[in-house]
Amino acid sequence: MSTAYQFYISSLLIYFGVDILACWGLNLQIGVAGIINFAFVLFQAAGAYTAAVLTLGPAVSPANGGFQSYIGGANLPFPLSLLAAALVGALLSLVVGVIALRRLRADYLALVMLVVSQIAVNVVQNQNNLFNGSAGLSLVPEPLTDVVHLAPLSLAYQWFYAGLTAVICLIVYFFVHQITGSPLGRALRAIRDNEQAAAACGKNVFLLRMIAFVVGGAIAAISGAMLVLFIGTWAPSAWLYPETFVLLGAVVIGGGGNNFGVMVGALLVPVAFLEAPRYLPAIPGHPELIEPLEWIITALLMLLFLWFRPEGIFPERRRRFPRSAPARDLGGPV
């Protein structure tokens, strides 16, 4: 395999891993708990900015040759920057959730989240001192290069980072799986299906939805952190509200409520659909049409799935409970 090709494949794998992480987080909120979070990308951005400023080091003033201004600069080593990102994602979810989840019904919540997403972009764009405004942050150093003794931007480092992303995916999967496969996951699905009835069954609906929202927000932040530490740059254009819909498309098409299905969705929508047009022949005279076409195809597919197969490619798994062996139950001679 040529070096260029290896660069391409390893990059795709890293993007795939980041998208899987994000989709698991979003699935926990939308697919499992039924919280329509149209501001998901905001929590991804929170993680990205956190990891970036905590890796970039203290901001250098323009007088001393600094070219970007931001708050909270520090030199945290890798796992700490990632954990801090997760923590910030969780805290931001906690604040937004306490306000938005307490009273609002699903459809209103969706609208509020859309607005929150838009407001956040505007704030970051216009407050230049926060995260360097519209220009965004750049030159975020790649983590662990000195530990593994690999040159930044080298092919070997690319593969190392792909492996690192895979490890993070495994760890996050463990958490997600423990939740969705437990009575907690069942209670979340019950709330999704009928909030009032779940409350009548003794479920503290607000608390349970907060758990899904905060854990999902932390996972979103982790995905953002993994992305920014790889690409080294993060700006408001990377997290405009439509980005949430790419991930939502992955969840809907892959199969809401099914962690494996959502993983396939992450491969199909953000990775394949946004990469495939690269290989399409250029439209003569209209090269600018490619990007709108990506969006149109994604949106059409989402509509078709919602119409004809709302459960997605891999529907939510039907839970079966094993029966204990009858011989033992009867207590008869074996």
Next chain:
Amino acid sequence: MTAGPSPGAPLLRVSNLRRSYGGVHAVDGASFEVRPGTITGLIGPNGAGKSTAIGMIAGAIVPSDGIIEFAERQVTRDPAYQMARRGLTRTFQLSSEFAKLTVLENLLIGAPGQRGESLWGALLGKRYWRRQERALVEQARDLLGRFAMTEKEEEYAGNLSGGQKRLVEIMRALMARPRLLLLDEPMAGVNPTLAGRIAGYLEELRDGGLTMLMVEHELAHVDRLCNPVIVMAQGKVLAEGTMAELRARRDVVDAYLVG
């Protein structure tokens, strides 16, 4: 045979309960009691405030005024999930199954205080909650057997018939081993055969010592199951007694006929 009212303190006491929506008084100073061991009927014309009263007792609707006491404890304005944990569970007027959960899962949701329902419990993993889960599955399967629904265990509740959904709701409410079960028109929209079966189950539950407060329109069922019966009209309690006593009362008949 109908059971007479048992002695002892009432399990539920509602005093001067009110709920207004704008200028409309859905419940307008209703007071009544539910004695242990009874199926207390709650009847009245449409708009009498029966379902609103049930909603307030269950904690789903916040009363505008009045006092609710359950098991000699003030519980006015306590949220629904707390009422359920105290042993007051309910069914709904409109079927409210968890459509994309299986029948067995629907029942499991009915059990309060599950170890694996907290974040830490879930993260600690199966080993932490498996034993309790097994016991609950066993309890749910017992109920499915009693209600002749064993074959539907793995069916999605959303795919059941209207009557079967009612049964699932009743079983789900029973999973909490409640002290008081609120039934909001448990036979509405159910075919007569199944409605008869549901009535039979409710009698069995009463004979087993369960107290119930039941809203029902079909007076034949009320006649068979409920004693005493409370009549509500225009948000107030109009009368209380056995069905036979109530039939003899002119104002009750008028309320039903005139609405």
